[in-house]
Amino acid sequence: MKSFKFSLLTVAVAVFCSPAMAAHLDNPNLLTDPSFEGTLTFDGPPFVGTWEGFNAGVSSTSEFSTDMPRTGAQSLELNIGPDANLFAGAFQDANFGFGAAGAMAWFSGWHKLAAGDSGGSEIRIEWRDSVANTEISRTPNLAPVIGSTYEEFIVSATVPAGANSARVVYAIQSFGGALNQQVFVDDVNFNVQGVPEPASLAIAGLCLVGLAIPSRRHR
Ligand SMILES: [Ca+2]
Ligand SMILES: [Ca+2]
CATH class of the missing domain: 1.10.287 (Helix Hairpins)
Incomplete structure (x- = not known):
């Protein structure tokens, strides 16, 4: 018994x-505003607590829009026009503290292409030391083929020694030749096992x- x-x-x-x-x-999700319901900033550091947008300027946009939310009222919308060498994206820093070296970490979310568009994206984690304000290393770009309905992506990696912060980056680009691309991203998550x-x-x-x-x- x-x-x-x-x-x-x-x-x-x-x-x-x-x-x-x-x-x-x-x-626990270490990102602020993981559903892109707030405001996208373009005002430089700090990059903790808000999403920061970037783009090539002409024919390229990064914005929170109400066109295609997966949940809530907004998603991240990235556009590049019909030219080569354009880019658009957003990133945020998430601090998890020193001492997590060797722990598994994940950056995941959901994304979709506008109907009729083609092309992929670049999704990665840049490991940083937020005290010294230096990059330690970065993961290879995850470059999935994106469908026209929301699908999940996951970048998984091991936290390198010396990192206490992750810069999670989602971008689209046309460095390989002209594209006309519109991508929506929603419900992202970054977490470190044991934090x-x-x-x-x-x-x-x-x-x-x-x-x-x-x-x-x-x-
Ligand atoms: Ca949302
Ligand atoms: Ca900012």
Whole structure:
């Protein structure tokens, strides 16, 4: 009877703590305004707490628009006109603190092309030291083919030593030749495994205690 109770406890702890909490969306989202419902800024640093837009100027735009939200009232809308060497995008810095080296991190979201358009995008994480204001390294660009209905993208990476901040970047460009492209992005998420909200610390502690008890009994 005792071992049966411990089996149930083990199962309950395992289901609650391991697979579910390892999934990327179960870690707290470290981005501000992940659904692009606020205002896109073009005013330089700081880049924490708001989205910063950038574009090539002529025939290129970055904006929060109400044309194609996936959720809420707005999404990020990026446009480049029918010329080569144009670009448009947005980024935000998310600070997660020093000491996370080796932890898994994810930048995910949803995107779609305007019907009839073609071309891809460039999605990446730039790892930074926010104190020294330097870039440590960056992930290769994720360059998915985008469909005309909202699909999820995920850039997954390991936090490098020396980084305490991530600059998440979403951009479109026509450096390879003329495009006429309109892309919508919504519901983005950046999280680092093991960087919880304060409220999550109590749950993590319970998981450690729960997993420790049955393993000692089985010896
Ligand atoms: Ca939205
Ligand atoms: Ca700004």
